[in-house]
Amino acid sequence: MTPKKKVEFLIIGQGLAGSLLGWRLIQQGHSVLLLDPCLTHTASRTAAGLINPVTGKRLVKTDHVEQYLTAAKELYAELANFFGLTFLHEREQVRLFQSEAELNQWNKRKNQAEYAPFLAERFNAKDKKYLKETSLGGFKQQQCAYLDTVALLDHLRDFFLHQGCFIKAQIDLSELNISSSSVEWHDHTADKIIFCDGYHLQYNPWFSWLPLQPVQGDILTLKTDQPLPNEIVQFGKWLLPLANGQLKLGASWQWQPLDEKPNEKAALDLLDACYPYFPHLRQAQRLEHNVGIRPGTRDKQPFLGQHPEQSNLLVFNGFGSKGSLLIPWHAERFLRYLTHAEPLPTSADINRYTHDYFTR
Numbered sequence: 001m002t003p004k005k006k007v008e009f010l011i012i013g014q015g016l017a018g019s020l021l022g023w024r025l026i027q028q029g030h031s032v033l034l035l036d037p038c039l040t041h042t043a044s045r046t047a048a049g050l051i052n053p054v055t056g057k058r059l060v061k062t063d064h065v066e067q068y069l070t071a072a073k074e075l076y077a078e079l080a081n082f083f084g085l086t087f088l089h090e091r092e093q094v095r096l097f098q099s100e101a102e103l104n105q106w107n108k109r110k111n112q113a114e115y116a117p118f119l120a121e122r123f124n125a126k127d128k129k130y131l132k133e134t135s136l137g138g139f140k141q142q143q144c145a146y147l148d149t150v151a152l153l154d155h156l157r158d159f160f161l162h163q164g165c166f167i168k169a170q171i172d173l174s175e176l177n178i179s180s181s182s183v184e185w186h187d188h189t190a191d192k193i194i195f196c197d198g199y200h201l202q203y204n205p206w207f208s209w210l211p212l213q214p215v216q217g218d219i220l221t222l223k224t225d226q227p228l229p230n231e232i233v234q235f236g237k238w239l240l241p242l243a244n245g246q247l248k249l250g251a252s253w254q255w256q257p258l259d260e261k262p263n264e265k266a267a268l269d270l271l272d273a274c275y276p277y278f279p280h281l282r283q284a285q286r287l288e289h290n291v292g293i294r295p296g297t298r299d300k301q302p303f304l305g306q307h308p309e310q311s312n313l314l315v316f317n318g319f320g321s322k323g324s325l326l327i328p329w330h331a332e333r334f335l336r337y338l339t340h341a342e343p344l345p346t347s348a349d350i351n352r353y354t355h356d357y358f359t360r
């Protein structure tokens, strides 16, 4: 019998979570094997990759956003340096007031010191060609960016292939042979298996008890021969201008059904929301209509940690709608947890749920 090929970590899923964790483990000299079926409609490949520190109707700053931004900029710069290509594009962003209540909320936030690095000046209707005279105007947001996730994942997949640590496969989890000391899959054996399987976690026999709240979303890619704004524009929905007259328009939120099928009604809603500002987009050509499922969680915090009863089964998942921002910092913390037994951040540690499901 041929001996099994041995690695330290078997990673299920080459989305943003599996890829960035795999990259960091390899950089630290660890052996990994990544498995992924190379589908196009995953969350990571559908996402526009926006990084936006202050979001929602109430203009709330993401907790610890400063440390997440630092880690994200560092890791995407390291990858840009390695591959000779920029993946993280810093962009000015504006947000258009949708109501007096939003304007009042902005006035409140402007006086809160911790918001100062992220919220810039207000502008009026006359300052933007795409605003009507009656509009309430909007404000500039700072430290915003978008990540070209498809280019990044393609480059990382090529890198993993060249390292001999990637196999195209949708694994049937019942094929895993798990003992207390190892995990076997076909002719491979690993010390530990890490599930970075996105919303598929809900079907995972070891981790389906975690309260995942998956949300499907549609994004359109359009092309126009008319001028586009230079900045990302938020108006309840968002418009992301790209090169060569192309733009992305997103995103919808659909809790049911989770069928990964493009929803034409959602696409029309996106277009209807943007026409009041950009009427010329009625003539734009629709290049793509993509759909994916965000791996959201009940408490909006990621899922990191090991199975309470089988310590060689681990999860690195639950990055919701903020993967581009959250994954780099959490990958670093997870790496230290795996390799130096450092504690996980309590907000992300799945221990917060184990007492609900397991008695020790």
Ligand SMILES: Cc1cc2nc3c(=O)[nH]c(=O)nc-3n(C[C@H](O)[C@H](O)[C@H](O)COP(=O)(O)OP(=O)(O)OC[C@H]3O[C@@H](n4cnc5c(N)ncnc54)[C@H](O)[C@@H]3O)c2cc1C
Pocket (backbone or CB within 6 Å): 012, 013, 014, 015, 016, 017, 018, 035, 036, 037, 038, 039, 042, 043, 044, 045, 046, 047, 048, 049, 050, 051, 169, 170, 171, 172, 173, 196, 197, 198, 199, 200, 215, 216, 217, 218, 219, 250, 251, 252, 291, 292, 293, 294, 295, 317, 318, 319, 320, 321, 322, 323, 324, 325
């Ligand atoms: C419409 C939409 C818009 C979004 N917009 C943004 C945004 O602007 N900014 C932002 O930061 N985030 C955004 N997100 C969220 C972002 O995409 C996620 O946070 C992030 O991509 C999650 O990455 P992941 O690797 O955990 O999951 P995924 O990208 O879903 O990757 C999981 C991978 O695991 C693989 N897999 C699953 N089961 C198996 C198996 N049994 N065997 C092998 N492989 C398996 C899947 O094929 C997949 O490749 C958006 C998501 C959607 C859907």
